[in-house]
Every structure is written in structure tokens, then in C-alpha cells.
Amino acid sequence: MASYRQVLRDAKERLYEANQGEQAAQLLMLELANMQAHNLYMEYDEEVPDDLLASFEEGIRRMEQGEPLGHVLGFEWFYGYRFKVNGDVLIPRPETEELVANILAAYDEYFPDQEIDVIDVGTGSGAIAISLCKEESNLHVTASDISEAAIKVAKENAISNEADVQFLVGDMLQPFIDHAIHCDILVSNPPYIPAHEQMEHSVVDYEPHVALFGGEDGLKFYREIFANAHRVLKEKAILAFEMGYDQGERLSALAKQFFPQARIEIIKDLSGKNRMLFIYCGL
Numbered sequence: 001m002a003s004y005r006q007v008l009r010d011a012k013e014r015l016y017e018a019n020q021g022e023q024a025a026q027l028l029m030l031e032l033a034n035m036q037a038h039n040l041y042m043e044y045d046e047e048v049p050d051d052l053l054a055s056f057e058e059g060i061r062r063m064e065q066g067e068p069l070g071h072v073l074g075f076e077w078f079y080g081y082r083f084k085v086n087g088d089v090l091i092p093r094p095e096t097e098e099l100v101a102n103i104l105a106a107y108d109e110y111f112p113d114q115e116i117d118v119i120d121v122g123t124g125s126g127a128i129a130i131s132l133c134k135e136e137s138n139l140h141v142t143a144s145d146i147s148e149a150a151i152k153v154a155k156e157n158a159i160s161n162e163a164d165v166q167f168l169v170g171d172m173l174q175p176f177i178d179h180a181i182h183c184d185i186l187v188s189n190p191p192y193i194p195a196h197e198q199m200e201h202s203v204v205d206y207e208p209h210v211a212l213f214g215g216e217d218g219l220k221f222y223r224e225i226f227a228n229a230h231r232v233l234k235e236k237a238i239l240a241f242e243m244g245y246d247q248g249e250r251l252s253a254l255a256k257q258f259f260p261q262a263r264i265e266i267i268k269d270l271s272g273k274n275r276m277l278f279i280y281c282g283l
Contacts, residue, residue: 001047004029004040011060018064028059031073079131083157088149092127096189098269099242099276100131103187106238107136110283114138116184119176119232121225122146123167126154128187130163139185142166144175172221173228182234189242190221222251226258236282248274255279 002010011025030040032055048056059072070076070091075084078092079100085091107116115138120129123143133141143165145151151167158165168175176183222241229239239259243251248266255264259279267276 002053003045004048005044007048007053007056011056014060014064018066020063020066021069024063024069025060027069028063028072029056032056032059076125078125078127079135081127081131081134081161083125083127083130084153084160085125086153088147089125089153092125095269095275096128096242097131099187099189099240100128100135102267102276102278103132103185103238103240104135106240106278107139107185110236110238110280111138111184115140117142117182117234118185118187119143119181119183121172121176121186121188122190122221123154124150124189126157126163126165126167128189129154129165130158130161132187133158133163133165134161142168142176142181142183144168144170144172146171172224173232176232177228182232183237184234185238185240186225186229186233187240188221188225190225219247219251219254222254226255229258233281238283239277239279239281241277242275243277245273245275248277251277 008025008029011029012022015025016022026037026040029035030037033040033052035043062072063069068091070085071087074086075082076091077083079097083092118129118132118139118141120132120141120143123129123145126143129141129143132139143154144167145154146169148169151169154165155167157163158167168179170178222243225239233239241251252264252266255262255277259281261281263280263283265278265280266274267278269275
């Protein structure tokens with residue numbers, strides 16, 4: 001029988017050789033064993049139970065082939081909430097949690113204690129919409145996605161997290177326009193990877209391309225939202241987007257074309273990269 005220490009050491013070496021993140025081995029063990037990190041450290045020299053070892057070994061084999069940890073587990077944690085993920089939705093990333101945090105801060109500053117309407121364009125797993133709904137009860141959130149399969153996952157996540165989010169199927173802003181829905185905050189983490197950019201096969205092979213690629217320059221879907229935003233925005237409104245770290249200057253210039261009177265702000269993530277665009281209209 002092997003100890004947790006031995007099993008984890010071997011697994012990290014295997015993932016390293018496969019050019020996968022070594023930390024994923026420990027995260028997999030923690031989830032499968034239902035342990036906190038400090039508990040695992042205390043058990044380091046104990047033997048790993050056979051059934052746990054078998055499940056862990058299967059997971060490591062799948063990750064060696066490039067499968068993401070979220071797909072191996074079937075879920076991903078985001079903003080403290082657990083979200084089902086599969087090949088129909090993009091796995092929510094930690095940097096997107098910063099977008100949620102900044103939206104909540106903007107709400108507190110511009111709409112304190114007010115009940116407001118939020119729309120989430122291209123919701124995928126529903127991570128942004130559901131987290132906003134759970135964190136602030138005054139936010140009435142409606143989310144859309146062009147993929148019916150993604151909306152099915154998002155609805156399951158709303159139920160499991162007990163979040164009262166409404167979901168619509170449709171392309172970008174069209175379902176909101178069709179239902180005459182207007183918002184105080186429009187949020188989107190649209191596909192923004194340029195079509196020509198090379199991606200890790202663990203992303204390209206396992207995550208939906210419709211949620212990744214944003215045309216030749218990566219800005220296709222921002223243009224679509226900017227061009228039609230006037231049809232869904234209230235007089236005073238905030239638009240909040242995630243973006244590629246190198247798209248800030250081009251995206252800011254594009255936003256100024258469509259919103260010449262608005263205040264436009266580029267926000268850095270915790271690593272100091274430009275990752276969020278906020279547009280303040282009538283505020």
C-alpha cells in the first residue's frame with residue numbers, strides 16, 4: 001500500500017511530464033477524499049484506501065491525456081459555489097471571479113440598496129449570473145446563451161445553488177431584445193480569443209469552440225454587443241466585460257466609438273494584467 005505522500009509525488013511527476021499542472025493532482029485528491037488541505041497534510045504518511053486510490057489513478061490517467069480537472073470531477077468551484085461543467089460549457093476561470101467582484105463593487109457604488117436588472121450575455125455554465133444573484137439579492141438576473149446545451153447546464157447549476165436566475169436561448173442580445181428586457185448592468189465574458197491563436201489542446205479538445213474564439217481579431221462579439229446595447233440598456237447603466245490581457249487599448253477605442261459620452265475604464269486583475277472593461281453610461 002502506498003501513502004498519500006508517495007501517491008501524490010508520483011502523480012505530480014506524471015502530470016509534469018505530460019505538461020499538465022502539477023497542482024491538479026493535489027486538488028483531485030482533496031476533492032475525491034473530501035478533505036481540506038490541512039487534513040491531507042496530517043494524513044500524508046497514512047495509506048491511501050484502495051477505492052480512493054483507484055478513483056485517483058483513473059483521474060490522473062485522464063489528465064495525462066489532457067482532460068481538464070473540471071471534467072474529471074464533473075464540477076468546478078467558482079466564487080465559493082459549485083458548478084457542474086462538461087463539454088457543453090467553458091470551465092469558469094479564477095480571473096472571471098474578479099469580474100464578478102468588480103461588478104458587485106460597482107453596484108454598491110452606483111446603485112446602493114436598489115433593486116436592479118442585470119443581464120449576462122453568453123452565460124455558459126451560469127457561473128457569473130448565479131454568483132451575482134447569490135451574492136446580492138437586489139440583483140434580478142437574466143442570462144442568455146446561443147447553446148441550448150449550455151443553458152441546460154446553467155439551469156441545473158441554478159437549481160443546485162438555489163439561485164433565482166432566468167435563462168433565455170438566443171444569439172447575443174437578441175433574446176433580450178425579443179422579450180423587451182432592459183438592464184441597469186450588462187455583463188459578458190464573450191469569446192475573445194483570435195481565430196488564429198494557438199491554444200493548449202486541453203482547452204481546444206475539451207471545451208466548446210463557440211465559447212472560445214471571437215473572430216479574426218477576437219473582438220467580434222464585443223462589436224455585436226456594442227452595436228445593439230442601446231436596445232437593452234436603461235438610461236443609466238454599466239457594461240462590464242472580461243477581455244484578453246492584450247486587448248485593452250483596441251477594445252477601449254472601439255467602446256469610445258459606440259459610447260462617446262460614457263466613462264470607459266480598464267481594470268487590471270490581481271496579476272496586474274488588463275482583463276476587464278467597464279463602461280459607465282449616464283452615471
